[in-house]
Every structure is written in structure tokens, then in C-alpha cells.
Amino acid sequence: MSDREPIYVTRPALPPLEEFVPYLQEIWDARILTNGGPMHQRLEAALCKHLGVPHISLFNNGTQALVTALQAADIHGEVITTPYSFVATAHSLLWNSLRPVFVDIDPVTLNLDPARIEDAITPDTAAIMPVHCYGHPCDVEAIRAIADKHGLKVIYDAAHAFGVRDDGGSVLRHGDMSVLSFHATKVFSTFEGGAIICRDKETKQKIDRLKNFGFEADGSTVSLHGTNGKLSEIHAAFGLMQLEGIEASLARRQAVDLRYRQELAAVQGISCVEGKNELVANYAYFPILVGPTYPLSRDALFRRLQEHGIFTRRYFHPLITEFPMYRALPSAEPANLPVATKVASEVICLPIYPELDDEQVGRILSVIKESAAA
Numbered sequence: 209m210s211d212r213e214p215i216y217v218t219r220p221a222l223p224p225l226e227e228f229v230p231y232l233q234e235i236w237d238a239r240i241l242t243n244g245g246p247m248h249q250r251l252e253a254a255l256c257k258h259l260g261v262p263h264i265s266l267f268n269n270g271t272q273a274l275v276t277a278l279q280a281a282d283i284h285g286e287v288i289t290t291p292y293s294f295v296a297t298a299h300s301l302l303w304n305s306l307r308p309v310f311v312d313i314d315p316v317t318l319n320l321d322p323a324r325i326e327d328a329i330t331p332d333t334a335a336i337m338p339v340h341c342y343g344h345p346c347d348v349e350a351i352r353a354i355a356d357k358h359g360l361k362v363i364y365d366a367a368h369a370f371g372v373r374d375d376g377g378s379v380l381r382h383g384d385m386s387v388l389s390f391h392a393t394k395v396f397s398t399f400e401g402g403a404i405i406c407r408d409k410e411t412k413q414k415i416d417r418l419k420n421f422g423f424e425a426d427g428s429t430v431s432l433h434g435t436n437g438k439l440s441e442i443h444a445a446f447g448l449m450q451l452e453g454i455e456a457s458l459a460r461r462q463a464v465d466l467r468y469r470q471e472l473a474a475v476q477g478i479s480c481v482e483g484k485n486e487l488v489a490n491y492a493y494f495p496i497l498v499g500p501t502y503p504l505s506r507d508a509l510f511r512r513l514q515e516h517g518i519f520t521r522r523y524f525h526p527l528i529t530e531f532p533m534y535r536a537l538p539s540a541e542p543a544n545l546p547v548a549t550k551v552a553s554e555v556i557c558l559p560i561y562p563e564l565d566d567e568q569v570g571r572i573l574s575v576i577k578e579s580a581a582a
């Protein structure tokens with residue numbers, strides 16, 4: 209085991225503590241701690257502007273936002289989704305008593321493969337829940353065409369896609385709704401947090417009621433079976449502070465991404481995953497695939513990196529379909545998901561975060577290159 213400082217797959221970007229004190233002072237002065245207070249309102253406005261979206265509703269985490277988006281869209285029956293994601297994607301369906309139907313992924317983008325969606329549609333299909341995996345946009349036009357043809361709703365799990373843009377603007381504008389995560393491990397974080405982006409004011413009002421127990425604006429009538437999905441003032445304040453440093457964070461992520469790509473290009477058996485639909489990327493993750501021509505297996509490389517104090521993650525292994533609550537579904541059969549099954553056995557996400565310095569990137573690359581030469 210290395211005696212040098214450990215390197216993790218990600219680290220939150222934290223400005224000096226003193227910079228948070230004025231925000232805390234404002235909260236202390238106002239004595240409003242939650243329930244849509246001033247910080248919450250400021251963060252909603254700031255994020256609409258920053259992301260270029262019309263409506264946003266903040267949540268206490270991305271999972272609760274996914275659950276609420278499905279509820280707000282009034283979806284019942286089956287939902288087509290990807291097995292290659294964090295388990296929260298499918299769990300949000302079960303929380304709404306919806307039946308997940310898993311469809312394989314595209315071998316390049318690692319997102320839901322539109323060419324396979326129509327075969328999975330039945331009379332019970334109500335919606336599609338694609339994931340912009342690693343922040344790489346899905347084939348949104350193909351998904352829109354299928355959804356329109358079959359009268360399906362589309363809820364994007366955009367947990368990784370903060371700030372990502374395609375040639376028409378924010379990728380979050382696609383579908384009926386998009387859901388973000390602001391977890392500590394994300395590009396933009398509020399410690400825990402999340403958000404729903406929607407298209408119109410009426411939907412936002414419904415979402416805002418659903419995240420506040422179903423209360424009407426009058427504060428006493430309960431008209432919906434809602435939950436407590438509210439983001440506190442302290443979390444919202446942290447988000448406002450983080451937003452100030454977001455461009456610098458992204459610039460550093462981009463530099464790390466570029467160096468990995470340049471130096472790994474010549475390493476046989478290692479391929480870097482690339483998005484193909486983004487104009488502006490967010491460099492949220494750096495997934496590589498460890499193929500059969502690399503001397504070590506994926507798991508052996510994962511362990512080798514660990515021995516050098518480098519703690520990567522195998523996002524997304526195991527597939528969601530391998531977990532006990534999903535594995536008996538017919539669509540969870542590995543034979544139905546050959547691409548996802550292969551990718552899950554080869555993927556490693558390398559460390560990428562703003563404070564990762566050049567020496568640390570060099571250490572990571574050395575382990576991969578030296579193992580390749582062994």
C-alpha cells in the first residue's frame with residue numbers, strides 16, 4: 209500500500225471556509241432555515257440563469273427528485289430504462305409502483321440504445337427514463353421521435369449532466385422533465401441535493417406542492433399525496449457559493465480529461481469513453497474500458513491502483529439488473545443486455561476533480577502505463 213496521500217475518484221470542490229461565513233450569517237439573521245426561504249429562492253433563480261432553463265424545483269436529493277418527477281408526470285404501468293446507471297434510477301420506479309423494463313445501451317455513448325427501445329414497448333408502456341450517463345447526452349432526437357410516435361412521456365435522469373449543452377442549448381430542456389443530483393460527488397454540489405427541470409409554470413407548481421407534503425399555496429389544504437423533498441437554507445447557501453467557482457472547477461476538470469485522453473491514447477487495451485452529442489461537456493467522470501488486450505483484467509487493475517493508494521470506482525458494476533429486486537424480470541436477462549454486461553465488466557472511472565494536481569494525475573497514469581508494459 210502506498211504511503212502517499214490517497215487519491216479518490218472524486219473530491220468536492222470546497223472554497224475556504226471563511227467564504228461560507230457571510231452566507232451563514234444571513235441565515236442566522238433571517239432565522240429562516242428551510243421551507244423555501246430566501247437562499248432557496250436565490251439558488252433557484254441563479255440556477256435557471258446559469259443552466260439556461262425556464263423552471264427548476266430544488267430537492268433534498270436527486271433520488272427524491274426522480275421519485276417526484278414520475279409522480280408529477282402521473283405515470284402508471286411500465287417504464288423503459290437502462291440497466292447501466294446508479295441504482296437510484298430504477299429504485300425511483302419501484303417507489304412509484306412502476307415496472308422497469310430494461311433495454312440495452314449503445315456501445316459508444318453507453319446510454320439507452322434508441323434502436324432497441326421500440327421492441328420493448330407494450331400496451332402497458334407509459335414512459336421512457338433514459339440517463340445521460342457520465343454527463344454524455346443521450347440520442348435525444350431519436351428518443352423524442354419514439355416517444356411521440358407511441359405517446360410516451362420521457363423523464364431524463366440527468367443526475368450527471370449539470371451544465372451540459374448540445375447545439376440547441378441546455379441538454380436539460382429535453383423530455384417532459386430532467387432530474388439533477390447535487391450530491392457531494394457531483395460537479396455541482398449542495399452536500400446532498402437535487403432538482404427537477406420542467407417546461408411550464410403549472411408543472412413547477414405541482415412539483416413544488418408534491419415536495420411539500422402536497423400542501424396548496426394557502427398552507428392548509430392538502431391536495432396531493434406529497435413527500436418532504438425540500439432543500440434547506442444551508443444547502444441552498446452552499447450551492448450559491450459553489451456556483452461562483454463553477455467555471456474554474458470545470459476548467460481544471462477539462463485539463464485533467466485532456467491529459468488522460470492524450471496519454472492513454474497509446475496504451476493498448478485501454479479505451480476512453482467519449483460523448484458524441486455535447487457541445488459543452490462537464491467532465492463529471494472519466495470512464496475507461498479495460499479490454500482483453502490489456503495485460504491485467506479490469507478488477508486486477510482496480511486492485512493495482514488501490515495498492516498505490518488510488519481509489520477508483522467501477523461505475524456501473526454491477527448492473528442494476530443484478531440486484532435482487534430486479535434480477536427476476538425478463539428484461540434483466542444478461543442475454544437481453546449484451547453491451548451493458550460487457551461494459552460493466554470492463555469499466556473503471558478514474559479520479560477527476562478540480563483539486564487533483566498534475567503530480568497525482570501522473571501517478572495514476574504511471575500505474576496504468578507500467579501495468580501495460582509489464
Ligand code: T4K
Nearest residue numbers: 216218219220269270271293294296297367389390391392
Ligand atoms: N441517478 C444517477 C444516474 C446517479 O448517479 C445518482 C447518484 C442518482 C440518480 C441519485 O442522486 P442522489 O440521490 O445521490 O442525489 C455515489 C453517490 O452517493 C451517488 O450520489 C451517485 N449517484 C453515485 C454515482 O456515486 P458512491 O457509493 O460511489 O459514493 P461514495 O460515498 O463511495 O463516494 C465516492 C468517493 O467520493 C469516495 O471514495 C470519496 C469521495 N467523497 C465522497 C463523499 C460522499 C468525498 O470526497 N466526499 C464526500 O462527502 O455513490
